[in-house]
Amino acid sequence: MNVAFTELDFMKPELGAEYTGRGTHFAVFSAHAEKIELCLFSEDGSEEVARLPLPRREGDVWSGYIEGIGPGTLYGYRVHGPYDPHNGHRFNPNKLLLDPYAKQIAGAFTWDDALFGYTIGAAEADVSFDERDSAPFMVKGVVQDPAFDWDGEEAIRRPWTETIIYETHVRGMTMTHPGVPEELRGTFLGMASDAIIDHLVKLGVSAVELLPVQYFLDDRYLLDRNLRNYWGYQTLGFFAPHPRYLSGGRITEFKTMVKRFHAAGIEVLMDVVYNHTAEGSEQGPTLSFRGLDNLSYYRPSPEEPRHTYDMTGTGNTLNVAHPMVLRMVLDSLRYWVGVMHIDGFRFDLASALGRESMEFDREGGFFDAIRQDPILAGVKLIAEPWDIGHGGYQLGGFPPPFREWNDRFRDDVRRFWKGDSGMIPVLAERILGSPVQFRHSDRAATSSINLLSAHDGFTLMDAVSYREKHNEANGEENRDGHGDNHSDNMGAEGATEDAGINQARRRRRAAMLATLMTSQGVPMILGGDELGNSQGGNNNAYCQDNEIGWIDWSRTDDGFLDFCRKIIAFRKKHPIMRQDRFLDGEPNEDGRVEFAWYKADGGPMDEAAWQDGALRLVGVWFRRITAGETGPDGEIFLVLNAGDDREIALPQSEGAGWQRVLSTADEDAFGARAAADRELIPAQSVVAFVPHT
Structure with a gap:
């Protein structure tokens, strides 16, 4: 292949491979390299047809322009520099490197010892140097044409107060759905099928949050056990x-999915992993960042630069404190928003992104860069507020506009409904939006992303069906996964034919979901929970790309699905339960409060009641106190009863009494009727009353 670099009459600022209409500009960052070669490949990626040193360096950006090279061209890099592991340098030009900015990736990644910069098994271990060519086993970048017809598509930008998130997996959602064409199952176009969109629209959710869909690797040790990386956090x-999610090998399929979701009024959020990469520790392969500039892209160990510093549990930590690494992360986020039209992100192990040095800093460069960015500051940003480093648990510690996954909501609600003692005070906190954690720094009452379950842990059904985790299929002798799930099998471990146990499980799930939907904050549902989906007690299905990890649509609990649709509609109907600011329990000038807590006798909760560890029932009266905002949509009295059947006295309403509009234990949970002065609250139920109109 006879190609050569030519001069551009201007300097392009973009990194990556940018098609200009006449040719392609290649640019890549490395602060410590001595030479960088662009490698071009045949259409099938099997043959390296050209190897050209990038001719230009300005600062630490290496670049070159080739006229006549266009979309579909396969490429990679080889980087020359010092191989000095003890000082953090691991350059090895024998290893083909993926462009960090590659917009599409082609070829099959094949694990082979040649992918490692050192010789596996050598006495010098990772300090040794391997001369084998890794290109036959390595994926390649693909030059892209960004053109796509977005005509008629608009960003939704739905307020947080109107947001209900549905966390799901592209394959898990679609692999067994009978309405998804077989050839599209497990793909973006399968997600965009009428069957899936119709289900989500009828359910009433406003946003889908997709588990990682950026290019990831299947871990070698998983493939050796005939498993693979299902979740995608590599x-x-x-x-x-x-x-894997492209049915026809075109990235426009992703754009088509987003466009179809937007047309249905549903936002698309992405779970993204910028805290580490798939290269692992210094004993991992040399695939991209390590070979481009190990000392810049990764945090070295403070004691010994030979080793990577690991605060993520994966072997490395991406060095977002470096300005060019931070730029890469921001460029990636802007690309997904500006080119792919994504509506927001959930950041995996987000505490790692806030470590400017070794400590978490909520005023750090990553957060400052996000907040000043005119594109990113306006999309939905959600933090998983922890990593495994010292001081990594930072629930409530992130700055606006970030929202945060609230694992305390999950744990405390589960504990309340399974009958743990002393849970009323913490349950009250969760229902109010966890103000102890979030009511500071002018943060909104929507700062807490409330959840009962997520991809990591038990499904909602398994939380009421299993006392212990059952992860044997993962091949780690059931040692993996969290051991403290606050779950309850309610009389039988796993699936049972016992009608009484199944009814009790259904009742508790309904009560838990009603708690989620009537709490301040932003609710998130795990995909499949509305159907009664089970993973057989596996609470760490990260490697189960099979019936364990997939939603089983053939076993849909239609009755519970109908309840889920109605409880979501119930939340939408009552804006008092989804306020943008924290409600105030202190009296205003008229002596009225926005919320108040009540005992079963109709009196207000006092200190003795709050301290009563045996108490299993509590009522809360929410009401707007702004003139003209009272009424059935601006006022509600909720009763949560984790104990036995209990009669309560309703507090005296200012109007014509109460109307009972929800009882999760009833067959007709949303049948409305006038309420008496005293009402029976069924065991394991949430009951709601609104002013009688």
Whole structure:
């Protein structure tokens, strides 16, 4: 292949491979390299047809322009520099490197010892140097044409107060759905099928949050056990959709999915992993960042630069404190928003992104860069507020506009409903939006992302069906996964034919879901929970790309699905339960409060009641106190009863009494009727009353 670099009459600022209409400009960052070669490949990626040193360096950006090279061209890099592991340098030009900015990735990644910069098994271990060519086993970047017809598509930008998130997996959602064409199952186009969108629209959710869809690797040890990386938390390409989810090999399929969701009024959020990469520790392979500039892209160990500093549990930590690494993360986020039209992100192990040095800093460069960015500051940003480093648990510690996954909501609600003692005070906190954690720094009452379950842990059904985790299929002798799930099998471990146990499980799930939907904050539902989906007690299905990890649509609990649709509609109907600011329990000038807590006898909760560890029932009266905002939509009295059947006295309403509009234990949970002065609250139920009109 006879190609050569030519001069541009201007300097392009973009990194990556940018098609200009006449040719392609290649640019890549490395602060410590001595030479960088662009490698071009045949259409099938099997043959390296050209190897050209990038001719230009300005600062630490290496670049070159080739006229006549266009979309579909396969490429990679080889980087020359010092191989000095003890000082953090691991350059090895024998290893083909993926462009960190590659917009599409082609070829099959094949694990082989040649992918490692050192010789596996050598006496010098990772300090040794391996001369084998890794290109035959390595994926390649693909030059892209960004053109796509977005005509008629608009960003939704739905307020947080109107947001209900549905966390799901592209394959898990679609692999067994009978309404998804077989050839599209497990793909972005399968997610965009009428069957899936119709289900989500009828359910009433406003946003889908997709588990990682950026290019990731299947871990070698998983493939050796005939498993693979199902969840996708081993990112290698921060700009490229994962090829496994492309039915026809075109990244426009992802754009088509987003466009279809937007047309249905549903936002698309992405779970993203910028805290580490798939290269692992210094004993991992050399695939991209390590070979481009190990000392810049990764945090070295403070004691010994040979080793990578690991605060993520994966072997490395991406060095977002470096300005060019931070730029890469921001460029990636802007790409997904500006080019792919994504509506927001959930950041995996987000505490790692706030470590400017070794300590978490909520005023750090990553957060400052996000907040000043005109594109990113306006999309939905959600933090998983922890990592495994010292001081990594930072629930409530992130700055606006970030929202945060609230694991305390999950744990405390589960504990309340399974009958743990002393849970009324903490339950009250969760229902109010966890103000102890979030009511500071002018943060909104929507700062807490409330959840009962997520991909990591038990499904809602398994939380009421299993006392212990059952992860044997993962091949780690059931040692993996969290051991403290606050779950309850309610009389039988796993699935049972016992009608009484199944009814009790259904009742508790309904009460838990009603708690989620009537709490301040932003609710998130795990995909499949509305159907009664089970993973057989596996609470760490990260490697189960099979019937364990997939939603089983053939066993849909239609009755519970109907309840889920109605409780979501119930939340939408009552804006008092989804306020943007924290409600105030202190009296205003008229002596009225926005919320108040009540005992079963109709009197207000006092200190003795709050301290009563045996108490299993509590009522809360929410009401707007602004003139003209009272009424059935601006006022509600909730009763949560985790104990036995209990008669209560309703507090005296200012109007014509109360109307009972919800009782999760009833067959007709939403049948409305006038309420008496005293009402029976069924065991394990949430009951709601609104002013009688």
